[in-house]
Amino acid sequence: MAKEYVFGVDLGGTEIKLGLFNLQKGLIEKWSVKTDKRNNGEFVISQIAQETAKKAEEKHIDKNSVLGIGLCVPGPVDKDGLVRGCVNIGWGYKKAAEELQNITGVKCAVLNDADAAGLGEAVYGSGKKYKNIVMATIGTGVGGAVIYNGKVVAGSRGNAGEIGHFKVNINETEKCTCGKCGCLEYYASAVGILRFAKENLKNYNNSLINSFSDFTVKDMAECAQKGDELCLAAFDMAGKYIGLGLSYMAGAFDPDVFVIGGGVSKAGDVILKPIKKYFDLYSFNTESETEVLPAILGNDAGIYGACEYVIHKED
Ligand SMILES: [Zn+2]
CATH class of the missing domain: 3.30.420.40 (ATPase, nucleotide binding domain)
Known part of the structure; x- marks a missing residue:
């Protein structure tokens, strides 16, 4: 099945911003939810998985047409995709992309939030x-x-x-x-x-x-x-x-x-x-x-x- 959809997720200390994108049409819908920071952010990854699954169901989007989920986090991320601590979320070192991928079954990738903002502006914004x-x-x-x-x-x-x-x-x-x-x-x-x-x-x-x-x-x-x-x-x-x-x-x-x-x-x-x-x-x-x-x-x-x-x- 052709890959048509992508989720972009911006994890913050207060809220999680989410966007559903179509590869041809761009941003289709965006929404946000309060970040569940209980137990040092233990539930955040499953919260993101649930939000994206719920949206896909609402829009009748087949999982096989989802190219992947991109996630940006408020902390450093190394070249192997390991999150090296997010003070605002309560995370220490975390394999966030791998965990999200294991739950959702689609390709996931993680990067730092300032890098994501830069990449967004470079490709779609004033750059x-x-x-x-x-x-x-x-x-x-x-x-x-x-x-x-x-x-x-x-x-x-x-x-x-x-x-x-x-x-x-x-x-x-x-x-x-x-x-x-x-x-x-x-x-x-x-x-x-x-x-x-x-x-x-x-x-x-x-x-x-x-x-x-x-x-x-x-x-x-x-x-x-x-x-x-x-x-x-x-x-x-x-x-x-x-x-x-x-x-x-x-x-x-x-x-x-x-x-x-x-x-x-x-x-x-x-x-x-x-x-x-x-x-x-x-x-x-x-x-x-x-x-x-x-x-x-x-x-x-x-x-x-x-x-x-x-x-x-x-x-
Ligand atoms: Zn300083």
């Missing part, structure tokens, strides 16, 4: 016209992905392109989420941008932020668009560190284009312009030609990337 892209995802944390000739470059242990933990300040004494100090993520994530605003609020008496009892990066982006100096300074600071990180990425991979995704990227030019400005300042010989583009698939990038990954994964 579509380019061969080689580097993606940075700026949200609560900062992730990165390298896509070369339509393939994820994950490295031997799944750490390639981990821009969030590039050292950008070797004198820092406060700890990053990874346990070390001075990482890019500590400054340029949503958490870092909010921290900067709170620490510097006293120096900006006229800032619009003074009228908020609490505020988010979205509030800061709106204030920055109105010319608020504190908020502009905070995004400039984040853009400086991301631009610096991208200059290292350019030195290693020299991509055609950088794609910036994640919640913070929704701030638009307020963050994208500083990133490009500092990238041009710090990079070697690549600045004029390497564009910085916003991601366009939003929260769907992971399911697109996971789908694409399993399509081309060899058995």
Whole structure:
């Protein structure tokens, strides 16, 4: 029977996003369920298997016409498909693809979620016209992905392109989420941008932020668009560190284009312009030609990337 359908699954600490794709028509339907994290995520794999089986039944899709299930996870995945720990799910080392394949009986492949977002954007999103892209995802944390000739470059242990933990300040004494100090993520994530605003609020008496009892990066982006100096300074600071990180990425991979995704990227030019400005300042010989583009698939990038990954994964 001809293979016509693929599932793309994006496993997160709060919810599992799922997409049913047709190889010709693209995304047919997407939905999400709350992640069952009981017993250190023991039930997550069977939960994914049940969700995909239920959808196939609902759509009268024969199992033999399903090419496979692509799954992306919030943790490093090595070259053999072994998940090397997902703190948010409760997993230690896990053969996630093998377990899912054993339950469902269809081909399964697993990759890191930032890599999946990068692959999704590279093939279906704003990197579509380019061969080689580097993606940075700026949200609560900062992730990165390298896509070369339509393939994820994950490295031997799944750490390639981990821009969030590039050292950008070797004198820092406060700890990053990874346990070390001075990482890019500590400054340029949503958490870092909010921290900067709170620490510097006293120096900006006229800032619009003074009228908020609490505020988010979205509030800061709106204030920055109105010319608020504190908020502009905070995004400039984040853009400086991301631009610096991208200059290292350019030195290693020299991509055609950088794609910036994640919640913070929704701030638009307020963050994208500083990133490009500092990238041009710090990079070697690549600045004029390497564009910085916003991601366009939003929260769907992971399911697109996971789908694409399993399509081309060899058995
Ligand atoms: Zn770190």
